[in-house]
Amino acid sequence: MTFTLIATTTMGFEAVLAREIKALGYKDVKVFDHKVEFQGDYRDICRANIWLRTAGRIYIKIGEFEATTFDELFDKTTALDWAQWIGKDDKFPVADVTSRKSALFSKSDCQSIVKKAVVTQLKKAHSCETLPETKASCPIRIQIENDKVILSIDSSGSGLNKRGYRAHMDIAPLRETLAAGLILLSRWRPEEDMLMDPFCGTGTLLIEAGLIAKNIAPGLNRSFCSERWSCIDSAHWRYVRQEARDLIKKDAKYRIYGSDNNARALSIANKNIELAGLPDVFVQKRELSEISSRYEQGRIITNPPYGHRLEEQPDIDLLYQEMGRVFKEKFPLWSYYVLTSCDYFEELFGRESNKHRKIYNGGIKCWYYQFFGRKS
Ligand SMILES: C[S@@+](CC[C@H](N)C(=O)[O-])C[C@H]1O[C@@H](n2cnc3c(N)ncnc32)[C@H](O)[C@@H]1O
The missing domain is CATH 3.40.50.150 (Vaccinia Virus protein VP39)
Incomplete structure (x- = not known):
């Protein structure tokens, strides 16, 4: 089974990141502003996190759709298979929301609607009444641009710039x-x-x-x-x-x-x-x-x-x-x-x-x- 993986990066490094991804053997590589998308399976999620030097984080794309109303956002989010990734006891904070040139511009409203929709889908899929959110963290990201919504889950946790070799942080270093x-x-x-x-x-x-x-590999000595x-x-x-x-x-x-x-x-x-x-x-x-x-x-x-x-x-x-x-x-x-x-x-x-x-x-x-x- 393969999924779309999204590797984010800072402006100016998209082509370098795409080169890194291709060097790892991935073929269907698409370059966008601030990110590169490619196809991968479960093992590739691990590989991308451990190997990519210029990626900020690796996300798994859960869905992509048009939405101009909150009802549409709720219905289309509920229709996605969140339970494939988020276990019955896992945490799923909706922490990262961006919206540009879109009808749905209130970040806090989008955040609570997506949360509610995911809760609805997970309760149904896991056949349970409550979701304790006590175990692994599956942070959800919402990106809306020109009314197109991309929902993804962060597989990295802390940013991939954290390699584990920085002993001291009191002098501002280069990322x-x-x-x-x-x-x-x-x-x-x-x-x-x-x-x-x-x-x-x-x-x-x-x-x-x-x-x-x-x-x-830059991520060899850290966890995700x-x-x-x-x-x-x-x-x-x-x-x-x-x-x-x-x-x-x-x-x-x-x-x-x-x-x-x-x-x-x-x-x-x-x-x-x-x-x-x-x-x-x-x-x-x-x-x-x-x-x-x-x-x-x-x-x-x-x-x-x-x-x-x-x-x-x-x-x-x-x-x-x-x-x-x-x-x-x-x-x-x-x-x-x-x-x-x-x-x-x-x-x-x-x-x-x-x-x-x-x-x-x-x-x-x-x-x-x-x-x-x-x-x-
Ligand atoms: C922007 S910082 C470099 C940060 C570095 N890339 C890092 O990741 O920590 C610039 C450095 O230049 C050093 N520096 C400034 N003037 C210098 C000089 N005349 N000769 C040698 N080093 C100098 C400073 O001590 C400082 O560490």
Whole structure:
């Protein structure tokens, strides 16, 4: 039996996510804004959760229909087979509601109508009078756009950016899914190119690169809410986890280095690197002006400070000018990939990018500037 699975992502990463899904062997892959849909069975729910690096969450589409009245929303929701997924004792919060350009715009009304409809269907299907909602969680998502309703269940639980390697959260790091996306967008080949991040902070880009280089599934060391669902045989989870362990390239050769001028960020980076199981990823304390490499070619992928307060801007402008000088002088043949919110970065950096693309980093509009070196 197959279902439609929905992998969500942030704007700008849909094509990368589709590439990841195809690489896992799925064929009927459809790309939309912020999401990619594909077909899969129970085992594929486990596989998608464990493997997809740029997906925010994996949903199972339960139904899709037009509705412009609450009666229609109720009737069409009741007609869906919720009991296939939600057990008699399971929780099913209707937590996530979005509505755009639709007659049904009141989120709280849609929420309570869908809840009521699901309760009605589950009581009938499970032949019971009450639903205690004490066991596994099956969070329901409602998306309405142009009067088309999509109802789905979240199989991930907490967002897939939570890989389980983050020891400390007090310094705002790059989101893991975004960092993985930046690496994948750059089409970095670990066996060929050294990778360096001179503003590595807590090491997110380095760790995501390391996981890619060793083919470590990003979700291997965390749990998912669908692991507790009775409809998915736990043997599927065991199989997919073992498969992921077997696919780790234990002897992978790669060179990943990071530096930063903040000792505290670096000590967190070291803890995160250790938790991620990547002893070959190295970081050191360096000012931008001090960085160097003995390799003639390589790749810098980095997320320098943006400076959101007005008074910080002159310093940031000077830093970006310094980046231009340092990269040109010390890494003349390397490729550079820089994520920043600065619209005029190229001017300060002193070079026009070969490509740039818009990317949102936690709601901040950014640009991913890509400067190709000799080998790209
Ligand atoms: C946006 S943060 C990078 C966050 C990182 N990607 C992460 O996931 O934690 C920018 C980093 O640049 C570092 N930094 C700022 N100015 C620097 C300089 N002149 N030389 C080296 N590092 C610098 C800061 O300490 C900070 O950790």
